[in-house]
Amino acid sequence: MTPPAGLGSSQLEIITMKTVKGIETLGAWILGALWFLPVVFAFWSAFHPAEYSTNFELFAPLTFDNFVRAWGYAPFPRYLLNTFFLVTMILAAQFVLCTLAAYSFARFNFVGKNVLFALVLLQLMIMPEVLLVENYRTISSMGLLDTIPAIGFPYMASAFGIFLLRQSFKTIPNELVEAAQVEGVSAIGILWKVYVPLARSTYIAYGLVSVSYHWNNFLWPLVITQSVNSRPLTVGLAIFGAPESGVDWSIITAATVMTMAPLLIAFILFQRQFVQSFMHSGIK
Amino acid sequence: MSAITLTDVCKSWDDFEALKNINFTCEEGKLLVLLGPSGCGKSTTLRLIAGLESPTSGSIRIGDRDVTNLPPVKRDISMVFQNYALFPHLNVAENILFGLKARKVNKAEQEKRLKDAAGILGLDIFLGRKPAQLSGGQRQRVALGRAIVAHVPVCLMDEPLSNLDAKLRQEMRQEIRSLQQRLGMTMVYVTHDQVEAMTIADKIILMKDGGIEQHGTPAELYNKPATAFTGNFIGNPPMNILKPTKEMLSLCNTMIPDSVRGEKLLIGVRPENIELREEDGCEVTVVATEYLGADTLITCRVKEQTFILSRQGRLVFSDGETIKVGWSLEHTHLFNSADGKRIELQGGGK
Numbered sequence: 001m002t003p004p005a006g007l008g009s010s011q012l013e014i015i016t017m018k019t020v021k022g023i024e025t026l027g028a029w030i031l032g033a034l035w036f037l038p039v040v041f042a043f044w045s046a047f048h049p050a051e052y053s054t055n056f057e058l059f060a061p062l063t064f065d066n067f068v069r070a071w072g073y074a075p076f077p078r079y080l081l082n083t084f085f086l087v088t089m090i091l092a093a094q095f096v097l098c099t100l101a102a103y104s105f106a107r108f109n110f111v112g113k114n115v116l117f118a119l120v121l122l123q124l125m126i127m128p129e130v131l132l133v134e135n136y137r138t139i140s141s142m143g144l145l146d147t148i149p150a151i152g153f154p155y156m157a158s159a160f161g162i163f164l165l166r167q168s169f170k171t172i173p174n175e176l177v178e179a180a181q182v183e184g185v186s187a188i189g190i191l192w193k194v195y196v197p198l199a200r201s202t203y204i205a206y207g208l209v210s211v212s213y214h215w216n217n218f219l220w221p222l223v224i225t226q227s228v229n230s231r232p233l234t235v236g237l238a239i240f241g242a243p244e245s246g247v248d249w250s251i252i253t254a255a256t257v258m259t260m261a262p263l264l265i266a267f268i269l270f271q272r273q274f275v276q277s278f279m280h281s282g283i284k
Numbered sequence: 285m286s287a288i289t290l291t292d293v294c295k296s297w298d299d300f301e302a303l304k305n306i307n308f309t310c311e312e313g314k315l316l317v318l319l320g321p322s323g324c325g326k327s328t329t330l331r332l333i334a335g336l337e338s339p340t341s342g343s344i345r346i347g348d349r350d351v352t353n354l355p356p357v358k359r360d361i362s363m364v365f366q367n368y369a370l371f372p373h374l375n376v377a378e379n380i381l382f383g384l385k386a387r388k389v390n391k392a393e394q395e396k397r398l399k400d401a402a403g404i405l406g407l408d409i410f411l412g413r414k415p416a417q418l419s420g421g422q423r424q425r426v427a428l429g430r431a432i433v434a435h436v437p438v439c440l441m442d443e444p445l446s447n448l449d450a451k452l453r454q455e456m457r458q459e460i461r462s463l464q465q466r467l468g469m470t471m472v473y474v475t476h477d478q479v480e481a482m483t484i485a486d487k488i489i490l491m492k493d494g495g496i497e498q499h500g501t502p503a504e505l506y507n508k509p510a511t512a513f514t515g516n517f518i519g520n521p522p523m524n525i526l527k528p529t530k531e532m533l534s535l536c537n538t539m540i541p542d543s544v545r546g547e548k549l550l551i552g553v554r555p556e557n558i559e560l561r562e563e564d565g566c567e568v569t570v571v572a573t574e575y576l577g578a579d580t581l582i583t584c585r586v587k588e589q590t591f592i593l594s595r596q597g598r599l600v601f602s603d604g605e606t607i608k609v610g611w612s613l614e615h616t617h618l619f620n621s622a623d624g625k626r627i628e629l630q631g632g633g634k
Contacts, residue, residue: 198373
């Protein structure tokens, strides 16, 4: 039996679905391009002589000269090391603190639990910039001005981390915990052998967010550091944009590429795991 | 020494009384089934024995020790959970050995017990797999494996078969039963499925609303239900519980001794004990017939009350047809309609 001529309702539906799908794909491409164009520009400008930085010629000569000059302008190895220390220290401290806090919120009942958790959530709603002055005062009174831990301290007890891990811990079936209890595993053992392994994807996802945020963080490190010994990459990079040194796009982009390269390479290498972790942990 | 004894155990949460004065003993090496509808307190009872909850009052003994205030690990028990409680990040071998590692049993002993358990359960080729790669029945076996390697005398099971399909459930319950007997474990087994309870139990405790309805062997529960609730819960199709209206009394007029006539009664009779009669039966109307293969279930009505009778083979009646039925005195169970308790017939029945 052939259907009658003209469009049946099911055919119409299929066409509508295809159109919607097409628009979605187009939207995704546009957003992707918007995100990617500055990166493309940075690479283009970084690998070509200054005169080509704002005009496009397919066969313009390639050069590493910009990198060499940028490398010479500022102590990049030191900055890189500082940033590396900074993100590692913050991440390690966040994992420890957030895990313990999230575990107590997820599993134990104590007086004032809900009030405390509300306070943690409140912290999520305050922009860190608002606390710039107060944080400076605190760090200063601790005598830690211009040190790497000073950059990290305000971020270690991350409300986002606590919230995320608590949510992920709460999805772990109580049966697994009880099975461990019957076998005589202690409260800390249960955290270590049951909760942490089962929340692995949340840890990966959160780690990615944390590392990229602190790798790129600028304002607070700029305020709290003064010397080469503690400045991270982003602050070091800022001297290229300072008016007194003139705006040289080639060098700025070369330095930028150097700054983001480690993260970009790591992301490309572990792309699949990252995406899966995000799907699992429900952060999108 | 691994008999389990509960004495005057109560459990309540805020103003909700989950268990009221529970007293029973599960003898060593026996399989006791806690049976009942959901919310009757059977799982709570099991969790109290396991030590996952503590009783509001009363005491629990395992063997000659009072374990009321001991944590689970000190009670020498193993437990199998409804959803198997397998750790998704560990493979089968690691899951089975989880408890032994936690208790720091030495490596050689671990290997030996793992090998034995895997042999018994047919898990040898799956030891390297993750739980996600196993079927429901295999996961169930891994959970059993964990209980076996613990080498403890008491095993507690919380609805272990409720996630399996009917055929697998039948296989696994036989397997659990033979395992329990072979290893001589004292087992407390929670289920809401009366068929499961009837087939594997040495003793059954039927619970309702936080109390014990009846404690006995499967045959006792079936043949001599202590309450109308027990009669209705055990057996498939369930026992017919009828009100002694005028019609119903006339239907079984000859069967109720005068000695109990005055009391408010409920009459219980099992579907398989109702006979079709040619002459002296009473007339009832057929409402529906269901043919099940081996049996036919016939739903009949007398005035407002309906009851089911079951006969072997295939019987064909048209709806609305009038048939004659009856049953003998020994198959009549009488219950007090006020509290549902059984009334013994003097000199009658078993």
